[in-house]
Amino acid sequence: MHTFTESSLAMARSLAELCLERLALQAPLDHPRTPEQLHAAAGQTITADGLGSEAAVQIWDQVLAPACLSVDHPRYLSFIPGAPSKAAAAFDMLVGAMSVYAGSWLEGAGAVYAENQALRWIADLVGLPATAGGVFVQGGTIGNLSALVAARAAALHARGGVRPARWTVVLTDETHSSVKHALETVMDVDVLLVAGDERGRLTGEAIRQRLAGLSALERDQIFAVVATAGTTNLGVIDDLAGIAAVAQENGWWLHVDGAYGGAGLAAPSVRELYAGIEQADSFIVDPHKWLFAPFDCCALLYRDPRLGRAAHTQKAGYLDPVTVEGEWNPSDFSIQLTRRARGLPFWFSLAVHGTAAYTEAIERTLAVAREGRALIEKADHVRLLVEPDLSVLIFERVDWDEDDYNAWTARLLEDGFAFVTASRHRGKPCTRFAIVNPLTTGQDLAEILDTMR
Numbered sequence: 279m280h281t282f283t284e285s286s287l288a289m290a291r292s293l294a295e296l297c298l299e300r301l302a303l304q305a306p307l308d309h310p311r312t313p314e315q316l317h318a319a320a321g322q323t324i325t326a327d328g329l330g331s332e333a334a335v336q337i338w339d340q341v342l343a344p345a346c347l348s349v350d351h352p353r354y355l356s357f358i359p360g361a362p363s364k365a366a367a368a369f370d371m372l373v374g375a376m377s378v379y380a381g382s383w384l385e386g387a388g389a390v391y392a393e394n395q396a397l398r399w400i401a402d403l404v405g406l407p408a409t410a411g412g413v414f415v416q417g418g419t420i421g422n423l424s425a426l427v428a429a430r431a432a433a434l435h436a437r438g439g440v441r442p443a444r445w446t447v448v449l450t451d452e453t454h455s456s457v458k459h460a461l462e463t464v465m466d467v468d469v470l471l472v473a474g475d476e477r478g479r480l481t482g483e484a485i486r487q488r489l490a491g492l493s494a495l496e497r498d499q500i501f502a503v504v505a506t507a508g509t510t511n512l513g514v515i516d517d518l519a520g521i522a523a524v525a526q527e528n529g530w531w532l533h534v535d536g537a538y539g540g541a542g543l544a545a546p547s548v549r550e551l552y553a554g555i556e557q558a559d560s561f562i563v564d565p566h567k568w569l570f571a572p573f574d575c576c577a578l579l580y581r582d583p584r585l586g587r588a589a590h591t592q593k594a595g596y597l598d599p600v601t602v603e604g605e606w607n608p609s610d611f612s613i614q615l616t617r618r619a620r621g622l623p624f625w626f627s628l629a630v631h632g633t634a635a636y637t638e639a640i641e642r643t644l645a646v647a648r649e650g651r652a653l654i655e656k657a658d659h660v661r662l663l664v665e666p667d668l669s670v671l672i673f674e675r676v677d678w679d680e681d682d683y684n685a686w687t688a689r690l691l692e693d694g695f696a697f698v699t700a701s702r703h704r705g706k707p708c709t710r711f712a713i714v715n716p717l718t719t720g721q722d723l724a725e726i727l728d729t730m731r
């Protein structure tokens with residue numbers, strides 16, 4: 279298993295062939311199968327004696343891979359798709375072939391150096407100070423959780439270690455589910471929901487009004503507010519400057535969740551919508567969404583990384599050799615210890631293409647979203663529901679109910695034509711296009727809209 283033989287070479291070659299083919303050709307959209315169908319086709323794959331590489335590769339390539347959707351297909355417009363650049367996807371193969379432990383400087387200095395330059399590009403886009411820094415974690419869920427844990431630790435420290443009866447964080451309805459889950463389920467923290475405006479935006483004014491109705495005790499329990507820079511369902515950016523002002527007045531931590539929309543910071547045509555973001559105490563963006571990195575990759579940044587380190591550094595005798603003062607240990611900034619160098623594919627692509635290529639690719643998706651918006655406004659059978667800020671379009675097909683949407687989604691997927699799922703807005707079924715793939719065209723959107731007539 280651990281020596282490289284003739285047959286290891288043949289196996290590696292056949293896998294490399296598959297990788298090259300996948301990089302070179304547009305993969306079909308594919309579709310899921312039932313467990314029974316997969317069992318009938320693949321059977322029992324784990325056996326005492328092994329299947330041998332040829333049979334295992336064949337089962338993967340012929341049976342299992344086609345049962346996984348191609349998230350990077352230009353007509354995959356559900357949830358938030360992914361669209362890795364060729365450079366990022368290719369470098370991911372190398373990360374897989376190496377055994378880099380990227381949790382500590384001692385073990386992964388070269389990788390951490392490279393990742394930190396990629397983080398610095400993001401910090402500059404946000405407008406964070408030169409001392410800002412952080413780590414690439416698995417996804418927005420872990421990024422949000424790690425930032426909020428650091429926020430609470432900082433609040434406890436600032437209060438001289440005296441805990442209020444309950445801790446509270448301010449959110450709104452459109453805040454991503456991962457934030458609510460992190461707070462309520464993982465951290466046992468209360469959520470204060472403040473109503474959004476007509477586009478679901480959290481505003482400083484709405485928070486102020488809500489605060490006026492709270493007792494001094496209730497107000498004192500609040501330690502942070504989460505603002506979203508690009509909501510997942512609506513693609514709308516909160517009133518970041520207004521929220522930052524309220525956070526400042528009250529001494530709260532401002533966390534900005536830009537998992538999807540943070541990428542728009544690199545696009546001059548929308549940059550002004552993010553005014554105020556530079557005041558964030560912590561920020562996340564998922565390069566695996568709109569920054570063209572493969573899964574899974576979230577950039578987590580702290581304005582003052584010492585606060586991240588104070589919350590997250592793990593202490594144990596056997597970790598002493600890696601906990602060296604002055605060295606940048608990525609594991610100090612999130613809830614995880616062992617870490618794949620998951621920021622490296624993103625770094626490599628940035629290094630190869632330069633940041634201007636990122637700006638251009640993001641602007642291209644924004645232009646296609648504007649084209650899609652015009653198509654929706656021109657057509658009689660569909661209606662735009664929310665004025666978009668970024669590259670998510672939420673709209674309804676006039677007179678359709680939930681079953682109509684679901685039947686349409688299933689038909690498009692079965693035909694391998696497109697993947698567009700139903701969503702919900704103000705309790706009513708609808709659908710949305712989430713456009714992060716520079717290969718998606720206005721023609722793609724027009725053809726999908728035509729299937730709804």
Ligand SMILES: *Cc1c(COP(=O)(O)O)cnc(C)c1O
Pocket residue numbers: 358416417418419420454456506508509510535536537538539564576
């Ligand atoms: C996708 C998303 C998340 C969750 O990120 P994962 O990478 O899926 O864990 C959090 N917040 C927002 C706004 C998102 O769009």
